[in-house]
Amino acid sequence: MSFAIDNQRLAVLNGDAKVTVTLECQRCGKPFTHQVYTTYCFSPVRSDEQAEALPEAYEPIEVNEFGEIDLLAMVEDEIILALPVVPVHDSEHCEVSEADMVFW
Structure with a gap:
């Protein structure tokens, strides 16, 4: 995570998360x-x-009444948003074969 001031004099918070x-x-x-x-x-x-x-x-990320940001909540939210909507194994690792996925 890094903090900077850009050319427009805006505070900027950049980073990545891997979990x-x-x-x-x-x-x-x-x-x-x-x-x-x-x-x-x-x-x-x-x-x-x-x-x-x-x-x-x-x-945009809102600051609280003290001008602070909850960094932990911010990163947690980004991780949650990056989770798959429907989590599934790769086909080769799943115990359900393609033949079992036929619906009548």
């Missing part, structure tokens, strides 16, 4: 490990007007 999570396969119901990787680029804002004025490359 291995255990998910439940939605085909066979067995747990499997999945690597989640996400990158982010935030700029702190105090109002909706400031958020709308940000360049497209920056995601």
Whole structure:
């Protein structure tokens, strides 16, 4: 994670997160490990007007009444958003074969 001031004098927070999570396969119901990787680029804002004025490359993140950002919650949210909507094993690792996936 890095912090900087850009050419427009905006505070910018860049970083990435990489974590291995255990998910439940939605085909066979067995747990499997999945690597989640996400990158982010935030700029702190105090109002909706400031958020709308940000360049497209920056995601707004609201600061609290003390001007602080909850960094842990921010990174957790980015990881959650990077999780697959329907987690499944790769076909070769799943106990359910393609023949078993036929519906009548």
